[in-house]
Amino acid sequence: MHEEKAQQKKQQEYELLEELGRGRFGTVFRCFHKTSNKFHAAKLIDKRLLTDSTDRQCIEIEPKVMTFLSPHPNILQIIDAFDDSDFSSIVLELCHPSTLLDRIADGAFSEAHACWVMRQLLEAVAHCHRVGVAHRDIKPDNVLFDWENHVKLSDFGSAEWLGEGGSMSGVVGTPCYVAPEVVLGREYSEKVDVWSCGVVLYTMLAGVPPFYGDSAVDIFEAVVRANLRFPTRIFRSVSSSVKDLIKKMICRDPSGRISAEQALRHPWILNGGD
Secondary structure (H helix, E strand, O other): OHHHHHHHHHHHOEEEEEEEEEOOOEEEEEEEEOOOOEEEEEEEEEHHHOOOHHHHHHHHHHHHHHHHHOOOOOEOOEEEEEEOOOEEEEEEOOOOOOOHHHHHHOOOOOHHHHHHHHHHHHHHHHHHHHOOEEOOOOOHHHEEEOOOOOEEEOOOOOOEEOOHHHOEOOOOOOHHHOOHHHHOOOOEOOHHHHHHHHHHHHHHHHOOOOOOOOOHHHHHHHHHHOOOOOOHHHHOOOOHHHHHHHHHHOOOOHHHOOOHHHHHOOHHHHOOOO
């Protein structure tokens, strides 16, 4: 009873404002914290829509993982979390409304711009991996920007703790960005995140992902084939250095795929995309 009253008190400290976005299970609102006089984002998940244990696990793990990872300059900061009988609520730092996906839709990035984003994304991923967490759903939709334009990795609902030996299982992720070993139903390591980052990098430069199809099945088949191409009409002016990094990140064999830490030390990253 005491815990329930504490949760209610927390909830009353926040005033929900306009809706910012809507997902499968919940809605994100801008909110105002009456005590600190600060604006945040509030993610409200309707627990009545959670139909299976996997959905419930995603909702439970996200605030735990985000709290564990905080603070990091390139990971979305969790401010608060509380529950009632129907909703699970997470209060997060308020970011710019445009995601990386929105910015890619405005046109392909220059190498310098892509490098600026990728370096910060890799810093976030390397931090996750150092402390034993795999994100497992890295894609442009989940890359946000704060009001000072710093990259913020978000949405840890599919995250997983790396077990003994660092292996995981389970088909999670988004078709265009998921690694082939996930699609094949094999055990896999945190390097699935590196594959996804490589696909994000390719997409920033090309405006489209390297593997696509008319359906999820077609996309998965293309991912498993991993026939990475750099069409001349798109990559004519793209440097050999960034192509080398992409090849090392989008490597079908996980044992030959570089780590996030190694990607951060690649010459293209160190030279700022020049």
